[in-house]
Amino acid sequence: MKRIATLLCLALASAAQADDATIKKVLTERFPGADIHAINPTPIPGLFEVYANNSIIYVDAQANYMLSGPLKDTQTKTNLTQKSLEAMQTIDIASLPMDQAILTRRGNGERKLMVFSDPDCPYCQALEKELAQLDNVSIYTFLYPLEELHPGASAKADAIWCAPDQAQAWSDYMLQGKLAAPASACATPVQDIGKLATRLGMMGTPAIVFSNGKRVDGSMPAAEIESRLAALSTQTTSIQQ
Numbered sequence: 001m002k003r004i005a006t007l008l009c010l011a012l013a014s015a016a017q018a019d020d021a022t023i024k025k026v027l028t029e030r031f032p033g034a035d036i037h038a039i040n041p042t043p044i045p046g047l048f049e050v051y052a053n054n055s056i057i058y059v060d061a062q063a064n065y066m067l068s069g070p071l072k073d074t075q076t077k078t079n080l081t082q083k084s085l086e087a088m089q090t091i092d093i094a095s096l097p098m099d100q101a102i103l104t105r106r107g108n109g110e111r112k113l114m115v116f117s118d119p120d121c122p123y124c125q126a127l128e129k130e131l132a133q134l135d136n137v138s139i140y141t142f143l144y145p146l147e148e149l150h151p152g153a154s155a156k157a158d159a160i161w162c163a164p165d166q167a168q169a170w171s172d173y174m175l176q177g178k179l180a181a182p183a184s185a186c187a188t189p190v191q192d193i194g195k196l197a198t199r200l201g202m203m204g205t206p207a208i209v210f211s212n213g214k215r216v217d218g219s220m221p222a223a224e225i226e227s228r229l230a231a232l233s234t235q236t237t238s239i240q241q
Helices: 002-030 080-088 122-131 153-161 168-178 190-199 222-240
Strands: 034-039 047-052 055-060 067-069 102-106 112-116 139-143 207-210 215-216
Touching: 002 034, 002 047, 034 080, 047 080, 047 215, 112 122, 112 222, 122 168, 122 215, 122 222, 139 153, 139 168, 139 190, 153 190, 207 222
Parallel strands: 112 139
Antiparallel strands: 034 047, 047 055, 055 067, 102 139, 112 207, 207 215
């Protein structure tokens, strides 16, 4: 019986892999721009969850039919789509190369915030004005210029990284539009950060990552950021006690 159960599990795993391969192949052929990061079965037999282009869709095993919208568990009232999306967008903070980020520290800097930002993205510039209102925070800015949307943004990111005072150069450009000439050319992590952002499924800027790994795409008011930081600080204090 144990051997039969093992063979059954192997068969089911093989079938799931085959479905994954079929779904990915069909979707990439029919939607060339699809950037598929994960394919998972749902509680509904024959229906699969596809995480692509920073959102979730649902398809059958052959990817001939597609659904979009929230999938809800009527018993628990749980929004399964939102739950999966939050899990997909949760980042392992320990895996982030903090030495490749611009550090801006205010006050005691005890609270941490990571931001993927494009110097020429208007939403990033709007977010920077909100971040400027925060205190007692360490902000790690990962330079993620989207050159195809903002030609010349990569050169500006390089110049800011190579400036004698990176944090000041970043603030001057984002808040005042002043780009200081770098003292000299230097090696920058811009291309590596771009690859990292792609692996993390980021499709645009800005992207805010909180210390619990939760990611929020787009700008956010300072009051909401402060509320989330305060909640995380409370959780940390409770755990320590």
